[in-house]
């Protein structure tokens with residue numbers, strides 16, 4: 490933590506405090522009840538902010554699986570920060586670390602290293618945020634060099650509080666409770682990628698960790714649950730891909746559909762995608778009778794100094 494200023498430490502710690510507060514705030518919906526309008530608000534906030542997390546923070550900011558204008562990235566990061574997902578530097582730092590050390594000792598939220606059973610699930614589902622693992626060892630220099638992204642990163646809690654205020658302005662305590670409820674659901678939805686997608690599901694592709702394709706997680710996270718494909722081809726803008734009976738099969742991936750819509754609108758370009766030859770060469774069935782060594786992911790490059 491030596492590289493962090495006292496102010497940055499305080500600003501970062503506000504993140505988990507807001508998430509804990511959001512859990513308790515969700516209980517408001519039991520007091521106020523939920524109108525259809527409030528239910529629509531919950532679903533709308535969940536979908537738009539999940540797309541921000543998956544389509545902006547993960548596939549654009551972290552993996553650069555497509556290109557987009559800087560203004561779109563900045564606005565997308567503000568929307569995503571309003572989900573209580575922390576800021577772009579913090580998020581990318583943790584996720585790059587996850588890919589560099591997946592299911593190894595230095596993986597901050599693996600369910601397969603330091604604990605077993607329900608404790609391992611709790612750890613990967615959010616417990617790690619309440620430990621020293623919360624502070625990234627290093628921040629990504631490309632994000633830190635972008636002054637706008639750096640400001641969004643340190644002031645990540647401002648969009649959260651602004652959206653809470655907007656919710657209250659729209660519909661009083663009922664909509665404020667709906668905001669908390671949506672934020673809490675979203676938090677746990679995102680965390681299932683760290684937990685369930687490294688525990689339960691199939692592994693159609695050869696990787697050197699325990700990532701899984703999990704349809705339930707893909708449903709909750711608009712396509713991110715196809716996590717084994719993602720670990721095998723980290724720069725792919727499409728995650729919903731598997732291999733069945735030696736053939737490439739495409740799976741529902743709403744985040745990829747979102748990116749395609751952005752492309753149609755001229756906001757996304759240069760979408761990256763493995764060829765079917767690459768996919769089949771990396772599939773489990775191609776190695777069943779092969780003496781070839783297990784391939785190691787090489788597509789991720791260090792963004793740290």
Ligand SMILES: [Zn+2]
Nearest residue numbers: 587700716720
């Ligand atoms: Zn993973």
Ligand SMILES: [Zn+2]
Nearest residue numbers: 552584719723
């Ligand atoms: Zn990733």
